[in-house]
Amino acid sequence: MKKKPGRPSDQAKRLAILDAASRAFFEDGFAATSIEQVAAEAGVSKVTIYNQFGDKRALFTAAVERECEKMRGYFCIDETREGTIRERLQEIGKGMIAFLSRPEMIQFERRIAAETEVEPAIGHAFLDAGPWRMKKGFAAFLSHANSQGDLKVKDTILAAEQFAALCKGMGDLDQRFGRDVSDADRAKRINGAVDVFLAAYAAP
Amino acid sequence: MKKKPGRPSDQAKRLAILDAASRAFFEDGFAATSIEQVAAEAGVSKVTIYNQFGDKRALFTAAVERECEKMRGYFCIDETREGTIRERLQEIGKGMIAFLSRPEMIQFERRIAAETEVEPAIGHAFLDAGPWRMKKGFAAFLSHANSQGDLKVKDTILAAEQFAALCKGMGDLDQRFGRDVSDADRAKRINGAVDVFLAAYAAP
DNA sequence: GCATTAGTGAACGGCACCGTTTAATTGAAC
DNA sequence: GTTCAATTAAACGGTGCCGTTCACTAATGC
Numbered sequence: 001m002k003k004k005p006g007r008p009s010d011q012a013k014r015l016a017i018l019d020a021a022s023r024a025f026f027e028d029g030f031a032a033t034s035i036e037q038v039a040a041e042a043g044v045s046k047v048t049i050y051n052q053f054g055d056k057r058a059l060f061t062a063a064v065e066r067e068c069e070k071m072r073g074y075f076c077i078d079e080t081r082e083g084t085i086r087e088r089l090q091e092i093g094k095g096m097i098a099f100l101s102r103p104e105m106i107q108f109e110r111r112i113a114a115e116t117e118v119e120p121a122i123g124h125a126f127l128d129a130g131p132w133r134m135k136k137g138f139a140a141f142l143s144h145a146n147s148q149g150d151l152k153v154k155d156t157i158l159a160a161e162q163f164a165a166l167c168k169g170m171g172d173l174d175q176r177f178g179r180d181v182s183d184a185d186r187a188k189r190i191n192g193a194v195d196v197f198l199a200a201y202a203a204p
Numbered sequence: 205m206k207k208k209p210g211r212p213s214d215q216a217k218r219l220a221i222l223d224a225a226s227r228a229f230f231e232d233g234f235a236a237t238s239i240e241q242v243a244a245e246a247g248v249s250k251v252t253i254y255n256q257f258g259d260k261r262a263l264f265t266a267a268v269e270r271e272c273e274k275m276r277g278y279f280c281i282d283e284t285r286e287g288t289i290r291e292r293l294q295e296i297g298k299g300m301i302a303f304l305s306r307p308e309m310i311q312f313e314r315r316i317a318a319e320t321e322v323e324p325a326i327g328h329a330f331l332d333a334g335p336w337r338m339k340k341g342f343a344a345f346l347s348h349a350n351s352q353g354d355l356k357v358k359d360t361i362l363a364a365e366q367f368a369a370l371c372k373g374m375g376d377l378d379q380r381f382g383r384d385v386s387d388a389d390r391a392k393r394i395n396g397a398v399d400v401f402l403a404a405y406a407a408p
Numbered sequence: 409g410c411a412t413t414a415g416t417g418a419a420c421g422g423c424a425c426c427g428t429t430t431a432a433t434t435g436a437a438c
Numbered sequence: 439g440t441t442c443a444a445t446t447a448a449a450c451g452g453t454g455c456c457g458t459t460c461a462c463t464a465a466t467g468c
């Protein structure tokens with residue numbers, strides 16, 4: 001019933017195109033990437049790309065969606081691990097910052113931000129797949145810590161934001177605008193974040 | 205001694221070019237802006253632009269420097285105003301967020317971030333003129349509040365970062381990726397920031 | 409006057425790339 | 439084997455824009 005007559009479209013080629021497109025778009029930029037380039041890299045004819053995706057912009061969107069899909073797996077915080085609350089926070093902060101400060105991620109965010117302006121849906125897709133997902137996951141952790149008596153947090157969503165923001169500090173900005181950030185700087189920010197967070201939210 | 209022979213270059217035209225370039229670059233983007241467009245808007249011949257700036261990229265850099273120059277004035281925190289420390293923090297947070305969440309500023313940051321990749325000096329110029337300047341200004345305020353006995357902050361630079369980060373929360377991200385942020389949200393984040401900051405740093 | 413430099417308008421060469429078309433080939437299903 | 443659609447290579451039309459050149463005019467110093 002669902003089968004179309006004729007030669008089926010080659011899914012392997014579709015994936016190859018998406019891979020090549022992701023690499024090119026997120027490494028070189030949207031404007032700096034030509035369809036011909038992507039086609040060559042994917043070992044595919046240009047027309048195939050137009051047949052499957054229709055448009056340069058649509059190809060970009062598809063690449064973003066694929067990348068967001070990959071991202072969805074990363075934000076699972078295990079609420080039931082052992083250790084003091086301080087240790088747990090430290091660990092979570094470290095993991096988060098390690099994930100976010102990868103150069104590819106910095107680059108990826110820059111691209112998405114630039115294209116959000118002409119296609120807001122792209123920005124929203126990213127927010128859904130990344131930051132918001134992480135925020136909710138961490139809020140759930142806080143909620144659990146609340147019920148364990150480790151913390152006393154009223155607004156878990158707000159507190160989740162605050163912890164993430166504290167860990168980033170301005171290292172975020174520095175990286176986005178081309179300054180290297182050392183591991184020592186990162187560690188210092190994370191330690192400071194945990195201190196401040198616990199000063200505000202530790203159970204008495 | 206310093207005078208060159210011949211007709212002097214028209215500074216008024218130079219400024220007109222920079223104005224037009226700023227508007228075009230930061231509103232439409234670098235790639236989407238053509239020199240011809242800028243020339244027309246500035247009421248100037250294209251050749252004049254090439255004579256004075258040499259290059260499209262150089263024109264962009266000049267526009268960024270000019271914009272950063274404008275920015276330098278904005279970060280002066282009056283350390284000696286009256287009011288409780290809580291009120292002062294609230295006020296500073298509000299001012300900062302109001303300045304940073306203007307749509308033009310969001311856009312400007314997106315452009316700079318995108319071009320930082322190909323010209324790191326641009327990102328550094330921005331960091332110097334904006335975020336770092338603000339950080340130092342606020343750290344000085346914290347230092348003053350320390351000596352007044354209002355706060356007990358060990359690392360004023362780290363604490364300055366933390367306060368700024370707390371105020372932004374994820375509103376920053378939301379805006380960069382195209383989500384509207386309400387004034388209520390902003391107020392909530394600022395209040396939360398002050399609460400957490402004071403919990404960690406208020407003098408006993 | 410004259411030399412020198414700045415600015416103008418128009419045109420040009422050149423390049424890169426999008427998106428389409430054409431004609432031919434390949435692969436699956438019936 | 440026939441039919442239908444996917445795929446391909448090549449070429450094309452079109453666009454947009456950079457950076458340059460040229461001939462000409464305008465302002466300044468001597």
